[in-house]
Amino acid sequence: MATEAGNLSQISEFLLLGLSEDPREQQLLFILFLVMYLVTGLGNLLIVLAIVTDARLHTPMYFFLANLAFVDICFTSTTIPKMLVNHVTGHRGIPYAGCLTQTFFFIWFAGIDSFLLGAMAYDRYEAICHPLHYATSVTPQLCSLLVGASWSAAFGNALTHTVSLTPLSFCAHNRVPHFFCDLSPLLKLACSDTFLNNVMVNTVGTLTVIVPFAGILVSYTCIFAAVLRIPSKTGRQKAFSTCGSHLSVVCLFYGTLIGVYFNPTSAHTAQKDTVAAVMYTVVTPMMNPFIYSLRNKDMKGALAVLVSRKLAFIQ
Structure with missing residues (x-):
């Protein structure tokens, strides 16, 4: 479990303590997380298929949504399957390399989510504040560029944090009070100096979270100002309804993410961080399909057509 490295013993695996030590609670949590994972996968897959197969949804807004x-x-496949496997096998261990890999992909997909939410806010800003120039300003080429930049920037951020973890020594402390390998609890377990890692969390990490969030705030400030100038009440309601879904997801995602990573260290507890992590790693991805489909007539219509086709094919 540990190998000697100079005067320190470097661990070879971490133990993920999960969400509860009570066997009955573990059974309940296993069923709950399995159901949420299946709902998340199916719901988001239906969103992707509906957008791809319905030509009416081949617009920038739905391109970003897909x-x-x-x-x-x-994102959810990075963390939940390992947690479920650990419960079934009764083994909570994850190899050192596997832990770093999970951390990398978790940070990468979280970063992509953050940048995509920023891109979607820009899309809504152009659609509402500059409707006459929307078709020429938000082009397919620009959409592809924004998505590609989101993947690339998030990759660089994830790689930076993961590489900075490799020189750290964890000694004999390998019990992670979490259900996956997250950056914050790993840094707390390290017995070597983590000053540089914390600096990067507050600089590089800030660029990934705060910059898109600031862009969203600026976009929606302009959007609300433009909507309030619309003379018709029906027009204002329609404009607000197109932004309601996105705002709901933004509040869920950024509220918990900022609460975990950008609070003072003294305000952190393992329980609070774990609850917040469940919100943005499990609950938010599960809720996204419901938020976007239930508040959107075009999406509901596309999903109804898709489901009816699949049922007809099965019969």
Whole structure:
């Protein structure tokens, strides 16, 4: 379990303590997380298929939404399956390399989510504040560029944090009070100096979270100002309804993410961090399909057509 490295013993695996030590609670949590994972995967997959197969949804807004749904499937698949396997096998261990790999993909997909939400806010800003120039300003080429930049920037951020973890020594402390390998609890376990890691969390990490969030705030400030100038009440309601879904997801995602990573260290507890992590790693990706489909007539229509086709094919 540990190998000697100079005067320190470097651990070879971490133990993920999960969400509860009570066997009955573990059974309940296993069923709950399995159901949420299946709902998340199916819901987001339906969103992607509906957008791909319905020509009416081949617009920038739905292009970003399809990418967000795909990333959410990858995001939840980074953490939940390992947790479920650990419960079934009764073994909570994860190899050192596997832990770093999980951390990398978790940070990568979380970063992509953050940038995509920023891109979607820009899309809504152009659609509402500059409707006459929307078709020429938000082009397919620009959409592809924004999505590609989101993947690339998030990759660089994830790689930076993961590489900075490799020189750290964890000695004999390998019990992670979490259900996956997250950056914050790993840094707390390290017995070597983590000053540089914390600096990077507050600089590189800030660029990934705060910059898109600031862009969203600026976009929606302009959007609300433009909507309030619309003379018709029906027009204002329609404009607000197109933004309601996105705002709901933004509040869920950024509220918990900022609460975990950008609070003072003294305000952190393992229980609070774990609850917040469940919100943005499990609950938010699961809720996204419901939020976007239930508040959107075009999406509901596309999903109804898709489901009816599949049922007809099965019969």
